[in-house]
Amino acid sequence: MHRYRSHTCAQLTSADVGSNARLSGWVHRVRDHGGVLFVDLRDHYGLTQCVADPDSPAFAAVEALRAETVIRIDGEVKMRTPDTINSNLPTGEIEVFIREVEVLGEAKELPLPVFGDQDYPEETRLTYRFLDLRRERMHRNIVTRSKIMTSLRQRMAGIGFTEFNTPILTASSPEGARDFMVPSRLHPGKFYALPQAPQMFKQMLMIGGFDRYFQLAPCFRDEDPRHDRAGEFYQIDVEMSFVEQDDVFAAFEPVATGIFEEFGEGKRVTKDLPRIPFAEAMRKYGTDKPDLRNPIEMQEVTEHFAGSGFKVFAGQIENDPKVEVWAIPAKTGGSRAFCDRMNGWAQKEGQPGLGYIFFREGEGAGPIAKNIGPERTEAIRAQLGLEDGDAVFFVCGVPAKFAAFAGSARTKAATDLELVDTEQFALCWIVDFPMYEWDEEEKKVDFSHNPFSMPQGGLEALESGDPLELKAYQYDLVCNGYELASGAIRNHRPDIMRKAFAIAGYGPEVLEEAFGGMLRALQYGAPPHGGLAAGIERIVMLICGEHNLREVTAFPMNQQGEDLLLGAPAEATPKQLRELHIRTNLPKA
Numbered sequence: 001m002h003r004y005r006s007h008t009c010a011q012l013t014s015a016d017v018g019s020n021a022r023l024s025g026w027v028h029r030v031r032d033h034g035g036v037l038f039v040d041l042r043d044h045y046g047l048t049q050c051v052a053d054p055d056s057p058a059f060a061a062v063e064a065l066r067a068e069t070v071i072r073i074d075g076e077v078k079m080r081t082p083d084t085i086n087s088n089l090p091t092g093e094i095e096v097f098i099r100e101v102e103v104l105g106e107a108k109e110l111p112l113p114v115f116g117d118q119d120y121p122e123e124t125r126l127t128y129r130f131l132d133l134r135r136e137r138m139h140r141n142i143v144t145r146s147k148i149m150t151s152l153r154q155r156m157a158g159i160g161f162t163e164f165n166t167p168i169l170t171a172s173s174p175e176g177a178r179d180f181m182v183p184s185r186l187h188p189g190k191f192y193a194l195p196q197a198p199q200m201f202k203q204m205l206m207i208g209g210f211d212r213y214f215q216l217a218p219c220f221r222d223e224d225p226r227h228d229r230a231g232e233f234y235q236i237d238v239e240m241s242f243v244e245q246d247d248v249f250a251a252f253e254p255v256a257t258g259i260f261e262e263f264g265e266g267k268r269v270t271k272d273l274p275r276i277p278f279a280e281a282m283r284k285y286g287t288d289k290p291d292l293r294n295p296i297e298m299q300e301v302t303e304h305f306a307g308s309g310f311k312v313f314a315g316q317i318e319n320d321p322k323v324e325v326w327a328i329p330a331k332t333g334g335s336r337a338f339c340d341r342m343n344g345w346a347q348k349e350g351q352p353g354l355g356y357i358f359f360r361e362g363e364g365a366g367p368i369a370k371n372i373g374p375e376r377t378e379a380i381r382a383q384l385g386l387e388d389g390d391a392v393f394f395v396c397g398v399p400a401k402f403a404a405f406a407g408s409a410r411t412k413a414a415t416d417l418e419l420v421d422t423e424q425f426a427l428c429w430i431v432d433f434p435m436y437e438w439d440e441e442e443k444k445v446d447f448s449h450n451p452f453s454m455p456q457g458g459l460e461a462l463e464s465g466d467p468l469e470l471k472a473y474q475y476d477l478v479c480n481g482y483e484l485a486s487g488a489i490r491n492h493r494p495d496i497m498r499k500a501f502a503i504a505g506y507g508p509e510v511l512e513e514a515f516g517g518m519l520r521a522l523q524y525g526a527p528p529h530g531g532l533a534a535g536i537e538r539i540v541m542l543i544c545g546e547h548n549l550r551e552v553t554a555f556p557m558n559q560q561g562e563d564l565l566l567g568a569p570a571e572a573t574p575k576q577l578r579e580l581h582i583r584t585n586l587p588k589a
Helices: 059-063 124-128 134-160 199-209 246-263 276-284 312-321 335-349 369-385 399-416 458-464 493-505 508-522 536-543 575-579
Strands: 022-032 036-042 047-052 070-079 092-105 179-181 189-194 212-220 231-241 275-277 324-330 355-360 363-365 390-397 427-431 438-439 442-447 473-477 482-489 529-535
Touching: 022 047, 022 246, 036 070, 036 199, 047 059, 047 134, 059 212, 070 246, 092 124, 092 438, 092 458, 124 246, 124 529, 134 212, 134 246, 134 536, 179 246, 199 231, 199 508, 199 529, 212 324, 212 335, 212 427, 231 246, 246 427, 246 438, 246 529, 246 536, 276 399, 276 427, 324 369, 324 399, 335 355, 335 390, 355 369, 399 442, 458 493, 473 529, 493 508, 529 536
Parallel strands: 047 092, 275 427
Antiparallel strands: 022 036, 022 070, 036 047, 070 092, 179 189, 212 231, 231 529, 324 390, 355 363, 355 390, 427 473, 438 442, 473 482, 482 529
C-alpha cells in the first residue's frame, strides 16, 4: 500500500465496504457523540467521515487531534446506517473505522477557522491566506478559476487561434495607468516596465504574419486596487488579422457565452448578444456598463416640464438649452414610503434630492404631480407605460454631469424593488464609442479612450468631420454591470495614425518618441487587424457569485497594494541598491 494513501477523501463508496483503506488529509473537525469520535478528514478532492470508538487502538490518538492537523489513517470501510447516510457527499454512504492514525503535520491553534464560512477581517485572511484557501468556498473558487482558464484555452485553440507568450520586461507605454517600473542592473539609470497589456506585442504578431493569436496574459497596473480592479491581473488577450468588427464578435461571442453556459450552473445566458451604441447606453442606463438584468430603461421627458409649474426644472430648461430631464420608471415602487427612501438615498449621495411621482387610483401623486398638473402627469405616465402602484423618479441638468447618478438611481430602485433577474448572465456589446472628448481642464480635444482605434470613416472622417462627433471601431463586452472585455479594430495605417494624434494635439515628434516601434512596424505592410482582451478574474467573479476579485485570486494584495502573506513590498538592501545604481529619496514624514 502507498505510504500515504490508497484513496483520496472523495473516492470511497459502498463498493469499497469491507476493504481496508489508507487516507491522508486535514482534520476538518472532530465530533464526540457519546464517547464515539467522528473525524471529518478533508483533502483537495473531498471529505470522508472516519470513526474511532473506545475499543479502537487509535482512540487516544484521535482524541488528542486538533483541527487542521495533517494525518494518515488506516481503517476498514463500513456502510453507514440508513439514518446517517449523507446524500450531499460522494462518500456519504460509508465511513472508515480507524485502526491506526499517524500525525504527519501538527497544527497550532488557528488564527481563523477553516470549518464553516464565517466572515473574518481581510487583514487576517490575507496574512494567513494558506488557511483561507482551505475553506470550502475559497477552495472551490480557485479550482473553478483553473477550470475556466483550461476551458478558455481549449475553446480558443478549437477555433484556430494559436497561443503565444509575450515579454514581461518591456518598455514603458502610456496605456492610461501607471507602469510598474523595474530598474536595469546592466543599464544604469534605465528601467523596464511590466506590461499593462500585451497590446503592442500582439499587434506586432499580426504584422509578423501570425493570423490568430491568443494568450492568458498577466498584466500589471500601478493603480489603487478596488473590488473589481487589481494591480496584477490576468486577461485572455485576442488578436486577428484581416477582420472587421463583426468578425471579432463572431469569433469571441461563442467563447464568452460558452464559458458562462459551462460553469453557470444552469443560469440563463444571453443568446445573440445585443449591440448597444455608447450614446444609447448612456441615455437608457446612465453607464456604458449596463446591467441588463435590470428592466428599467430611462427616458427623456424634458418636454413635459418645459414651461410647467414645477419651476425647479422649468427654470433650468429655460436658461440652458443643454438641460434635460430624465425619467427613471420604477414598476411596483408606487408608495410614498419607497419614494421618500429613494429621496433620502439621493441626499446621502450628495444630491439635493430625487423628485418623484407615484400613481394610485388612476392619477399621479406627490409634489411634482401637483405642480405640473394632471395633463402633463398623464402624458408622462402614458410615455413610460406606468400603472397604479408604479412610480417614476426624475433627474434634471446637463446629462454629461448627472448621467452617472441617474444610472446609480436606476440600480438602487431596481435592487430595492427586487426587479433584477439574478438567474441569468445578461451579456451585450457596447459599440460606437466616441473617438475624442473635450478635456475641460486642458481646454482641448483629446482621445476618449484608446488612441490606436480605427476611426469610423478613416482618414476622410478625420479630415472633414467634427472630432467630437467622430466614432471609433471600439467596443466593450459587458455582463451584469461589469466590463468583461474591451477591444477595437486597430489603426493600421501610419497616415491615419498621424492625423488622429495631430487632432488631439500630439505632433509627429511625440508620436515617434512614445510609439516609434509601432509606427515603424506599420510602415512595412501591416494587415487590417483587431481584437480584444477579457478580464479573467471578472469572469470568474461573476460565475462564482462573488463581488470582489480577491475572492477568486489565490494570493491577492490588499487594498493598499500589500502582500501580507510574504511581506511585499519590502525595503531593498544597500547592496541591492548599489548594484542597481539607485539611491532612495523618501518623502518626509
